Amino acid sequence: MATISSSFITYSSPKLYSSCSSPSKPRFTCSASNNDRMAFIDFPYVSTSHKHLMLDLVSTVQNRLNSFLNPCTLPPDVESYQNETGTAHAALHLQSGVQSSPIDFVLGSWLHCKLPSGGALNITSLSAYLNSSTDAPNFLVELIQSSPTSMVLILDLPPRVDLVLDPEYLKTFYEDTQLDKHRQYLDQLSEVKPYFSSSLYIRSVVSPTAILVRIETEGLEEMIKTHISPIAKEVLKTWLDVCAFGDRVVGESERDYLKKRDEMSKSKTIEIDLGSNLPRLFGQETANRVLEALREVF
Amino acid sequence: MATISSSFITYSSPKLYSSCSSPSKPRFTCSASNNDRMAFIDFPYVSTSHKHLMLDLVSTVQNRLNSFLNPCTLPPDVESYQNETGTAHAALHLQSGVQSSPIDFVLGSWLHCKLPSGGALNITSLSAYLNSSTDAPNFLVELIQSSPTSMVLILDLPPRVDLVLDPEYLKTFYEDTQLDKHRQYLDQLSEVKPYFSSSLYIRSVVSPTAILVRIETEGLEEMIKTHISPIAKEVLKTWLDVCAFGDRVVGESERDYLKKRDEMSKSKTIEIDLGSNLPRLFGQETANRVLEALREVF
Numbered sequence: 001m002a003t004i005s006s007s008f009i010t011y012s013s014p015k016l017y018s019s020c021s022s023p024s025k026p027r028f029t030c031s032a033s034n035n036d037r038m039a040f041i042d043f044p045y046v047s048t049s050h051k052h053l054m055l056d057l058v059s060t061v062q063n064r065l066n067s068f069l070n071p072c073t074l075p076p077d078v079e080s081y082q083n084e085t086g087t088a089h090a091a092l093h094l095q096s097g098v099q100s101s102p103i104d105f106v107l108g109s110w111l112h113c114k115l116p117s118g119g120a121l122n123i124t125s126l127s128a129y130l131n132s133s134t135d136a137p138n139f140l141v142e143l144i145q146s147s148p149t150s151m152v153l154i155l156d157l158p159p160r161v162d163l164v165l166d167p168e169y170l171k172t173f174y175e176d177t178q179l180d181k182h183r184q185y186l187d188q189l190s191e192v193k194p195y196f197s198s199s200l201y202i203r204s205v206v207s208p209t210a211i212l213v214r215i216e217t218e219g220l221e222e223m224i225k226t227h228i229s230p231i232a233k234e235v236l237k238t239w240l241d242v243c244a245f246g247d248r249v250v251g252e253s254e255r256d257y258l259k260k261r262d263e264m265s266k267s268k269t270i271e272i273d274l275g276s277n278l279p280r281l282f283g284q285e286t287a288n289r290v291l292e293a294l295r296e297v298f
Numbered sequence: 299m300a301t302i303s304s305s306f307i308t309y310s311s312p313k314l315y316s317s318c319s320s321p322s323k324p325r326f327t328c329s330a331s332n333n334d335r336m337a338f339i340d341f342p343y344v345s346t347s348h349k350h351l352m353l354d355l356v357s358t359v360q361n362r363l364n365s366f367l368n369p370c371t372l373p374p375d376v377e378s379y380q381n382e383t384g385t386a387h388a389a390l391h392l393q394s395g396v397q398s399s400p401i402d403f404v405l406g407s408w409l410h411c412k413l414p415s416g417g418a419l420n421i422t423s424l425s426a427y428l429n430s431s432t433d434a435p436n437f438l439v440e441l442i443q444s445s446p447t448s449m450v451l452i453l454d455l456p457p458r459v460d461l462v463l464d465p466e467y468l469k470t471f472y473e474d475t476q477l478d479k480h481r482q483y484l485d486q487l488s489e490v491k492p493y494f495s496s497s498l499y500i501r502s503v504v505s506p507t508a509i510l511v512r513i514e515t516e517g518l519e520e521m522i523k524t525h526i527s528p529i530a531k532e533v534l535k536t537w538l539d540v541c542a543f544g545d546r547v548v549g550e551s552e553r554d555y556l557k558k559r560d561e562m563s564k565s566k567t568i569e570i571d572l573g574s575n576l577p578r579l580f581g582q583e584t585a586n587r588v589l590e591a592l593r594e595v596f
Contacts, residue, residue, distance in 0.1 A: 162460035162462075162463075162559070163499070163502035164460075164499075164502055164503055164559060164562065164563050165460075165558065165559050165562055167499060167562070167566055170498055170499060170502065174498050175498060180498065183494075187494075194492040196481075196485075200468055200472050200473060200478065200506040200507065201461070201462075201465060201468060201506075203506035204461035204462055204468065204506050205462055208498040208499075208501035208502050209498065260463065261460070261462060261463050264462060264463055264465070265462050268465055
């Protein structure tokens, strides 16, 4: 069946995209909640643990960054869309940062796609991009579930500078924060294996402490609850404390570099994730609509 | 027992360093060959397959780059050295590139270190660094054998630019060359597992197609002969054809950037690999002598 790509990884066979919401309070809540207009915050297709984790992360971001974020202004048919046959649904939620904030934008998404096997692919993601007032890393979490017993987890603070040239940056954001301990912890679980994105560009964008793993277990619900959730929450907390609310002084010349690098990274991510997959999944018209809305912010 | 670090990775517990040769013909051959002055090319402590592979790679580099390389001018007590108790031996071989060549230098090494368990740690490595007349990737291979049944393999063309900013570079050197197929091939073997360097800096330096694997098998000799050797030779061939002999035009402003990045990468690599390990293994005096000789070229 159709193949979808998430906002950050290229998933070898089925891929997906999604996200949404309306500018009400809480901002991530959408008013509509039927099959045609299922909101980002509804996470209607995923398992309980998966949903609880995403809701927790979304509400934490919402609470901590509240004063930094503009309302979501995506058109309703970009906040939520589906294909003609109703086998693929997606939701998007996008909030830009207010002028004085360090936030570029926060993007949430989910995608649901029926598989020929009778199962379904479900991808949920939440990412936060900082603007050029700071060079601190971005945040990304993505859960890609292709069966009740199999999941790919992407959890990272992607760096915004060339780490080879900047060992101090590496120390500040990756060594001093002890981010690698989470990757090491998961690495010791027999159900968890390293995952390699099929996109070399995506592999280049992530940090050296990135958690990119495939989890195969009959007890996936318990695994998410016991192991994945605490780690994802901890990594988000690190990002909020050290990156979003950290004090980084960025000079004018560095800002130009940051803007250039951020733009390249975002445009390549869109191209890799959505360029070919969105039309295949949702048809060219819907794909154009969604891509156009995203490009306005990216 | 002592811990040694190789020229490129930080090996979690025992680590090592090494390499050598005299400016005779063939250039990688050393005249002396006793315990005190065992030459780089002798590879005296490793298994037959391991030795054959390294000899093959060294002679390929030697043959293809012959006219590009100056003789090795390391002092004899840096070309080969050992600790006071004779439990750790190492050899180094270093040849700088001639003025008109794209070669900065070629560095070969081995290290042997007796382990408290009665076994030994053996590390062999070969790396080639290009100068700022080109921005093409460097070459690195390293075999770290801590027992007759266990080996870490590092095989990569480390990039010399920020890949996030330069998708064309990624395409030229990593996608078009299909380097990832080698990593994928090894990934399918049950004896092979991904390996993560304990140094985040080293993880940042390698490419997205880097082969960083741990191999655990009773049939390590056969594994090296059948699977590792063909891949290592193929990756070296790619490096020679596309990088060392490729045509890259580098502008003056890019050269400054390259020099800065190369210097940072090399000095950090020395610091991480050798800074603390060499004194511990060989004593401060020998460590200073070796580090000083390397810093002259690095």
